[in-house]
Every structure is written in C-alpha cells, then in structure tokens.
Amino acid sequence: MARPTNTEERRAEIVAGLRKVMARRGYEGASVAEIARAAGLAPGLVHYHFHDKREILLALLEQLVREAGERAQRALARGGKEPLERLEVYLDAFLSREADPDPEAVACWVAIGAEAIRDAKVKKAYGVALRTSAAAVEALVMEALAASGGKPAEAKVIAAALHAAIQGYLLVSVTAPELVPRGSAAGATRRLARMLIQGALP
Secondary structure: OOOOOHHHHHHHHHHHHHHHHHHHHOOOOOOHHHHHHHHOOOHHHHHHHOOOHHHHHHHHHHHHHHHHHHHHHHHHHHOOOOHHHHHHHHHHHHHOOOOOOOHHHHHHHHHHHHHHHHOHHHHHHHHHHHHHHHHHHHHHHHHHHHHHOOOHHHHHHHHHHHHHHHHHHHHHHHHOHHHOOOOOHHHHHHHHHHHHHHHOOO
16 A cells, blocks of 8 residues: 655644644634644645645545444444344444544534535535435435335435434534433434334334
C-alpha cells in the first residue's frame, strides 16, 4: 500500500483539527485559526489545502460516513446469522455502549446536520449520507421480513422508523443526554425493530 503524500497527511490533520474543535464548539465556533491550532499547523496551511471551512466540513462528513460504514460491517461480521439478529447487530453498532461510539464523531455528526439546514452543499452531501444509511437499514429489514414471512411492502416504513430512532438518539445524546437512561438506546431500538417486524406478519 502506498504511503500517503504530504498533502494527504496535511489534509487529514486539518480534518482532525476541525473534528476536535467542532465536537466542543460546533461548526460556527470552529474558526480556521482554532482548526489550525488543533491540527498543530499554521493557519496559512489550512487555506493552502482547503478552499474554505465548508470544504473541510465536507471532508469530515466523508470520513464520518466511512467510519460508520466500517463499524457496521465489523459488527455484521461478528454478529448473528439470523436476519433479525443481523438487523439488531446493525442497530447496536450505532447505539450500543459496548460498541463504544466516538463521542467526538457523534457530536460532529449532529453539528453537520444542523449546518445542513442552512447550507445547500452540506445539505446535499448530508442527504446522500442519510439515504445511504437508510438504504442499509431497509435492506436488513427486507431480509428479516423475508425470513419471517412478513409483508415486504412494510420494509420502507419500518426502516424509516428505525433510521429515525438512530438519528434521534444521536441528536439527544449530544443535546440533552439526561433524557436517555444510560445504556437504553440500543435495547429500546432492538425491541422497536422486533415489534415492527412482528406487526408486519400476515
């Protein structure tokens, strides 16, 4: 495998700098100077490697999506063989305390969602990421329905509910964590999945 170039290394350091600052202060609070400081670089290098702060944000979004996909694949590789178990393992990859999600990553994901409301380019990229993860949930729901004799027409509705539960828990865990009893998110979402799958049986 080829070693990353100096440019790739610098860009990665800058993205890591934004990740660190944004997790604490949000996107608006992450100035280029603070990003550079967190990356251990001069501010001029940030401007050299990225056109603007939004470009760094989009690179961070790509990184978070890649990390989430890798975490889900590792969980599925370790998980059960039954379709419903596979769905539960996937949900656990995002919500279980045992999965040890990165608090910085979760905080940045929520901050990017907020930025997507006001920035069309961020919204487009964030929407692609959401649709990709929703499609993964739907595919697992389809497998579980097929195995249990459930109605495939219900897959999209069930997947939407489960995907919304994941995103909602991530948002609340950052903005008002006291509202979610410790360690309850994964179990509650697994129960929701079972109830919805059973509700789709003929």
